[in-house]
Amino acid sequence: MAETVVHVMTLEQWKSVLDVWFKQGCKWNSGDTEYSEHLFLGNKYLFLVSYKNDWNYIYCADEVGTSIEYSDFMAQQKEDNKMATVYEVSQSVFDELQRIKAHEGTSLIGAITFNAQLIKSIEVGNKAILRYLAGDPAIEFKVEELLYRLCRVDNDGDTVYMMINAWGTPSFSSNEDSAFTAPLEEIKKWQTPAWEIEKVED
Structure with missing residues (x-):
């Protein structure tokens, strides 16, 4: 089990930390994904508890031993965001993207044009797919794990x-x-x- 504790001073900071965690799929220990502003009064520490099976939950407290400050937490998020954006897709979509990227017997533009309908049908968005096909290292695709x-x-x-x-x-x-x-x-x-x-x- 791992634990991240963030010290916040304002309601805006509270919401910013929760925004980060909600986007990562985390929830309050009750299962909610709401700001729960009423909890902010008297509770200036937000906890994220992570289990190795990828189950995470959020709770709050009024005091704690070790924590990081809000500014340090947000700075770390900026660093993490410099890493590649990873999109998870089905095995069949992943295979199709690999085939287009290889563009055997034609140019990359030709392969993209020929497969335009397929590319449009993938919910990730055309920009990210085109960047990936062009070799942008900031965009990655991987096969989603069945849950x-x-x-x-x-x-x-x-x-x-x-x-x-x-x-x-x-x-x-x-x-x-x-x-x-x-x-x-x-x-x-x-x-x-x-x-x-x-x-x-x-």
Whole structure:
């Protein structure tokens, strides 16, 4: 388990830190992705707890031992943003992009023109794709990892999903967005006879 603690002084700083974490897919330990301004009063420390299975949650406190200042946190984000932007796509889309990039038997412009409809259909956006095809090292594509979750039907006939609560222990929720999701091998570690494995659909 890793923990990042940021000290904020203003509501604007509070929102800026949460914006960064929300964009990374993190949520409050309740599963919400709201600014929750009412928590700011008396709580000037924002925590991000990360588990090795890529499950992260946010909480806050009024005092803490070790933290980083807001300005240092934002400076680190700027440094991180200089790294390549990575887009995750399906295996078939990735293969098509590799084929276009190789542009065997034709020019790159010819390959792009011939595959214009396919390029337009990819949700990433034309600019990023064209930069990637032209060899821009700041844009990367990789095959998205398939994610799974555990589900079961309760006594009322409703589907519930396994989640991990704020204390890091298994619980359940009827909200599939709150479900613990991970690659298949990790999900298998949590499976019991009560739970069935379900592929997470986009």
